[in-house]
Amino acid sequence: MTRRFALMIDPAASDDVRADFADTFTLVDAAAPALSVGELSTQRGDGVFESIGVVDGHAQEVVPHLERLAHSAALCDLPLPNRAQWHQAIERAAEHCEAGEYVIKLILSRGVEHGPTPTAWATAAPASDFTAVRERGIRVVTLDRGYDLDVAANASWLLLGAKTLSYAVNMAALREAHRRGADDAIFLSRDGFVLEAPTASLILRLDDRFVTPAPNGGILHGTTQLSVYEYLTDRGLAAEYARVPASDLSRADAAWLVSSVRLAAPITAVDGVELPVDHALTADLNRYLLSPRD
Amino acid sequence: MTRRFALMIDPAASDDVRADFADTFTLVDAAAPALSVGELSTQRGDGVFESIGVVDGHAQEVVPHLERLAHSAALCDLPLPNRAQWHQAIERAAEHCEAGEYVIKLILSRGVEHGPTPTAWATAAPASDFTAVRERGIRVVTLDRGYDLDVAANASWLLLGAKTLSYAVNMAALREAHRRGADDAIFLSRDGFVLEAPTASLILRLDDRFVTPAPNGGILHGTTQLSVYEYLTDRGLAAEYARVPASDLSRADAAWLVSSVRLAAPITAVDGVELPVDHALTADLNRYLLSPRD
Structure with missing residues (x-):
């Protein structure tokens, strides 16, 4: 198990009615290049996010966080996140969290400039000791x-x-x-x-x-x-x-x-x-x- | 010559007194992954930028743009950009601009979360027809x-x-x-x-x-x-x-x-x-x- 974890999420699959979103996730190295310089998150801070606490592998308050992600997306005219898909991404990220406190971040960006769809990803990393x-x-x-x-x-x-x-x-x-x-x-x-x-x-x-x-x-x-x-x-x-x-x-x-x-x-x-x-x-x-x- | 161009700039070299910054630049594919998910530009919109017009290969108003980049960096408590280094990066980007109008973007990000230095890059791409x-x-x-x-x-x-x-x-x-x-x-x-x-x-x-x-x-x-x-x-x-x-x-x-x-x-x-x-x-x-x- 790695201590840092990152998963790209394909939001283009979000209209699908399905039970399993595994094939819309791509595991990436959290320290390696994963985003292009055309990303509007990086050029314009154009996107929305959530930070979720994880305690001993349990992601906290997942539903309220997903509700707020959807609320933020609506205010920013971004496509509404598919909650089942994001929920599964959180579960995948939480599986990589060891005992103790971690933080899972969800990011929904407007995507690459002139690109067709938003970009989305989730990360997990050890939390600071508070x-x-x-x-x-x-x-x-x-x-x-x-x-x-x-x-x-x-x-x-x-x-x-x-x-x-x-x-x-x-x-x-x-x-x-x-x-x-x-x-x-x-x-x-x-x-x-x-x-x-x-x-x-x-x-x-x-x-x-x-x-x-x-x-x-x-x-x-x-x-x-x-x-x-x-x-x-x-x-x-x-x-x-x-x-x-x-x-x-x-x-x-x-x-x-x-x-x-x-x-x-x-x-x-x-x-x-x-x-x-x-x-x-x-x-x-x-x-x-x-x-x-x- | 490619129509889109991207150059990573190593700001850690910015304290050096030197005439040539070529070895502080890394050419990257503008469409390929180049930035990690830990980038604070992408997570927090934490950084500063400039957009420079290019006409027939000539980058316009380079000095005022670099002055404003430095002013923005100071307001954001970012290390001051080395102007000679950035000037050379702009020259390199302008060499990739064909006849007509292009845009060069300069980005100075706070860097990767918990990382030691800012992240910096320059891109060039054809401008929209205005x-x-x-x-x-x-x-x-x-x-x-x-x-x-x-x-x-x-x-x-x-x-x-x-x-x-x-x-x-x-x-x-x-x-x-x-x-x-x-x-x-x-x-x-x-x-x-x-x-x-x-x-x-x-x-x-x-x-x-x-x-x-x-x-x-x-x-x-x-x-x-x-x-x-x-x-x-x-x-x-x-x-x-x-x-x-x-x-x-x-x-x-x-x-x-x-x-x-x-x-x-x-x-x-x-x-x-x-x-x-x-x-x-x-x-x-x-x-x-x-x-x-x-």
Whole structure:
């Protein structure tokens, strides 16, 4: 078994009604050339993606990830992914994941310039070790995302609800956070509301309720946030979507950035102001997020 | 001679003081796999690029393009490109361009995930035939870019002055324009000022002066716009940078979208309102833009 794995997926077969998509997959060497320089993913960041956590060979939250991939594809006018085909690709990738934590990435690109079809592939690779981060927590800074909270409502071409390959701003925000001595960033809308992190969703605890910024088209709907909300509501806790003013950050009783691979990272400080950390709940959340989930 | 050409460039050699970079170039088949799936250009649109027009084997405005590539790289915290190396890569690519119009693309990516260096390459390919478009002109629609005009001043992580590979929004704006029956789009700031087109700069004629939106960090400084301004000022015409309110569009005496490959495309209508076209000047501009320039 190789530690890194990559599979090209032929999306032209996606209209077929069939049970087995094995012949639409081509195993490639993850370190060797596999994509042409004409790829629009590489030239224009033109495509959509998902990152799926894998724990001891079990790919987590596969259905919500495939739903979001389809949602992103629709927002980008890409052909809808065939879920059965992608599901099998994920299964194939998961077979190559050994014990411990891995990450499977799904990429659906617009394809080669002037080409007939999208290009698609899935990869699997060992995840970074986030054990210490999940316990110790992260320091974050707030960064202006430049948009008002309501901008997505009348400007679908800004693709704000899509998880596109155009992540240069997200990566730049992380570098800016590191420059400021923090581990991560939280984007604020121009008009002062909390949005999301560059690669994670935010959950706050305010008194006895949990709050996350409403995914109103302006931000992604986090699959891990959905899982956490299921966990909390199953325990009778109040978990809500809301407009979250930036001032709520410093008065939170606890806060987390949650994402598919790092899972629940407790926030220890926002813009240099310390936040209380709920170590017990954080440990519970990560235990839950590391258990097999579909 | 092949009609499509691609050259991988080793940026690790860029610190060298040398006259000949030939051994840092690797010719690859433009249609064959050349990039690994771990490429951050393809996973995150994380990199910068330039598109250079080539006319009868002469690469146009090479120095301004290399300057902008370096500017974009700096904004993205990428190692500064070695200009002598890139210049030689452009020369090599131009040698493969036959008579007529070609486009050379330069791409500087952050490299392979967890890899030691950026990845870089140059391609050359025949340009689309824009002869008719340059004469007949284009219909455009205005689209909200979501940002206020001054947003770039205090949010460098938005990378607004960089020509990054994260162009999914630009591509979505073009699709939205086509959906509305237009050929192209003009982005407006949220607060009502004219910015740029998804892949071109805008120049207006208002009475006896030419005006383009000031590249204040929020938009790219167009290399073709710079060339046109040189042409105009050499002829004693007034060519200015300004804050351009959206209302100036419908009262313009003439307007163009200018870019490196399509060159000067006269705008015949904005949001369905017809604009006068200066056919004589348009022909002059394109004749000039098709002449050899450095």
